[in-house]
Amino acid sequence: MKILLILIAIAVLALCALGWLLSHMQDVRNARAQPDGQEPSDKVPGKPGAAPRPAAREPAAEQAQPAPAESRDVHFRMQGERGMGGPVYGDVMCADGVYLPMVWESDMHTSFDGRWLRTGFYESDTAHLVDRKSRRSWLLSRAQVQALEGIHWRLPRWSGETINESGLADDEHVVMSDASFEAWLGEHVASPAQPLVAVRDLWMPLETVPPQVAASPPALTPPPAARAEGGGKPAAPASAASPPAAPAPAAPKLTLERHWPATLRHLRYPLEPLERPNWQLMIDGKAQPWLVDEKAHLAWREDGQAFALYACPAGDEQERPLLRLAVWSVERGWQQWPETLPADRKSWSVGLYLPEQGQEEEKEVAKPLSVLRWEGSVVAQRVELDTPETERLHDGVSLSCVASDTEGCAGHARDGQIRLAAIPRTTFTWLRDPRQPEQWRACSEPVAGQRLIWTLRKNALDEQGETAAYSLQWGERHLAGNWALEHVVVQGRRAVLMPHGKAPERGGSGAVQIWDGQRLQNVDLPWPVVRLIPVPGRNGGAAVRVGLVALTGCLADKDRDANTASWRWPVHSVSTSHLARPDWSPLYAIRHIAPDAQGRWRLLPRWREVRQIQHPCADGDYVWRDPARGDALWWWGGVHARVNNYWEPETPRFDGVCVTRSGTVLCGTGPSACPHPAGEGWVTLEWLSSSYSGPGEWKLHWINPVEKEVRSLGLQAWMPLLLGWDAQGLHWREAERPAQEGEAPQAPERQLIVAQMWNRAGVEKLRQGPQGLWLRKQDLSYAEALLVQDDWPWERI
Secondary structure (H helix, E strand, O other): OHHHHHHHHHHHHHHHHHHHHHHHHHHHHHOOOOOOOOOOOOOOOOOOOOOOOOOOOOOOOOOOOOOHHHHOOEEEOOOOOOHHHHOOOEEEEOOOOOOEEEEHHOOEEOOOOOOOEEOOOOOOEEEEEEEEOOOOEEEHHHHHHHHHHHOOOOOOOOOOEEEEEOOOOOOHOOOOOOHHHHHHHHHHHHHHHHHHHOOOOOOOOHHHHHHHOOOOOOOOOOOHHHHHHHHHOOOOOOOOOEEEEEEEEOOOOOOEEEEEEOOOOOOOOOHHHHOOOOEEEEOOEEEEEEEEEEOOOOOEEEOOOOOEEEEEEEEOOOOOOOOOOEEEOOOEEEEEEEEOOOOOOOOOOOEEEEOOOOOOHOOOOOOOOOOOEEOOEEEEEEEOOOOEEEEEOEOOOOOOOOOOOEEEEEEEEOOOOOEEEEEOOOEEEEEEEOOOOOOOEEEEEEOOOEEEEEEEEEEOOOOOOOOOOOEEEEEEEEEEEEEEEEEEEEEOEEEEEOOOOOOOHHHOOOOOOOOEOOOOEEEEEEEEEEEEEEOOOOOOEEEEEEEEEEEEEEEEEEHHOOOHHHOOOOEOOHHHHHOOOOOEEEEEEEEEEOOOOOOOOOEEOOOOOOOOOOEEEEEEEEEEEEEEOOEEEEEEEEEOOOOOOOOOOEEEEEEEEEOOOEEEEEEOOOOOOOOOOOOEEEEEEEEEOOOOOOOOEEEEEEEEEEOOOOEEEEEOOOOOEEEEOOOOOOOEEEOOOOOOOOOOOOOOOOOEEEEEHHOEEEEEEOOEHHHHOOOOOHHHHHHHHHHHHOOOOOOOO
16 A cells, blocks of 8 residues: 555656646747847947947847847856855856846845846945846845845746746736736836946946946157147247258157957956056057057157057957057067066066056155156166065065065164054166167166166076176276176165175075275175165165065974974074975075164164063064163064064064073063063063953063072953062053043053062073073073074173
8 A cells, every 4th residue: 555655656746747847848948939139239339539438228129038048147256265254256247248246145146047136235235136138227225125035936037928837826926927027116116227238248237337438548648849839939040051950750649549358248357448448559540559558658759759658469368468668669660578577586576667646746755756768769667676575574484575565664662662664665777779679788776976787698597596697887887797686775875786696595695795886895794695675764765774685594394383483493504405305494584784883884683772661562672781780681583473474563472582681581472571670680571362352361470580480470451561660569551442432531550560479470490501591491492592593692601
């Protein structure tokens, strides 16, 4: 009996499936019998040079026809990353050209057959309802979307006919026809329907069309003759004895015409040609193989028979082609220089100098720097060097090239808090000679009244870190030897230069020399230099000192912990055999050089002199000499919680090292320290953890060199500030925090740690280490690594 019932159930299910399949095949057959929907034209109306406008198309009878089945595909193209934890966004591209930019995946809804598209309310107060068949859209409020969700499965199909798929007789279970849904929209949606806008081969809601679609072409620099006529200067009278001068040949007439890709549908970013319009260059009405934008920076030769500009090749199939220098002249036609640097293997980059509008006015310079200019028959193309950066603030095992503006340390407040400013960028010009296009000649900013000129002498070897060799001259004076191109001009009076040699990673010396217009000066350094960094000054511009990226050592990758300070790593001296192995990495450190009172350039110590308690967020190594108590304290090597190369001025530093004059060492502390009033050591502050909902965890360590011990007290605070230590005890208070909304700001109260509290503190005895150091038991393993520091502060016994 059970077997019979099972067979009957299987037969009923099979009949139901067969009926559904026959109904679906009939729908597909009806849809294919209808004519295709009309596609939008691939032209935007407008004459050459005029501002094109998007053509809005009204729904027509031919557009109301259902689209073929193969054109109903709806593709959500992800642009975000699912692994980042946030909502995934992207765009929606349909096979018939209907396009919705910037749609969140969780807010995208389609009807049963893909005719209707609806977006949600993520970061928006309105949603879009799009009908691909009639190419119209509606703006919906939240209440209207809720009403639409109740009939979502009843939205009209491509055929537009009423379909009863449920088999029930009531209207609430019937797919709506076009007419019935139009009536429903008129009753529930207040905003009228808007026709989709045709932009080339795309159909977009009017609200999503970028305004740059109707942009006007950028203005081009007029030729010299036109500028002279516009200036209104009277022409010089011709001498009666001299024959009339022959008229100068007319400069070519340059115009621009909007350029469009062959199709927008197949681009990964279809809005790119709309938001960043490109214009095809026309000479005397004839199209040229170059596309320009607002960054053309057109420069004319003095006679008006040649010009230079930045452009992209018109035939480049990349979505974002790179700008390059293009030069046109009557004598030679078109020439181009796509590269900004001869090929080499050094970790650096040279980019085009393209300041943003108004950027030069913000800088305190006597004269804005030119982007392109003619020096006789040679084009001077200004470029700029990148800013080298390690993966941590002051050291690291890898170098990166930052091609945008970045901030650096311009100084410190008295409590050690960082003062940031934009790092100056080194710029120079390539001298492009159309008669010798293969020649590489570079020209610096003036140094002591003359410019340095590099001429390529030898190409770089195909080895890691190698760069090209140049000859160098200052004015008419030639400097002996081969030179690298990298340099830094210091306030127009000196230039920091790098002689050419083998790469430091391959055993090169990495020397640095200073040129002041009279003589070369060597800088004595204990390790090779890889890169140079300009340093921002306190009052804007560049400081007198210059930063160096030095190769200070190497270590095995297995011995490196990226979450700790580098003084904990077992670093070895620079070894080419070690660096040649794939499981070893170089260790770079950022140091500084500057001239002394006699003008001699020297390596600066890492320590800055301080005379007061430092803030827990203070950055940079320091020394506090306390002659009244006959003691001194050095602190260095701290990092912040994220251990990256962001400055984060409001994040406490930790994992530093304290060293006193008596040889006591405490590892893992922060920069905040306070001397004992009777000269019995120092109190240092250590950050342990922070909390968004409550105070963080801190520790106070009293380093007592007399008793050879360290006493530690736990502390709960947001940001404790040490104020001083006297006969009453150790004074501290919380840092001022911004008041919450609706609350009045309150000044934090001073708090006191009396002597009796130290009696209940945990005690750790110091043990004698190598060369007379006294350390905790857990710090003894780092003694040897501390002693090999290149500027170890404590006087060894």
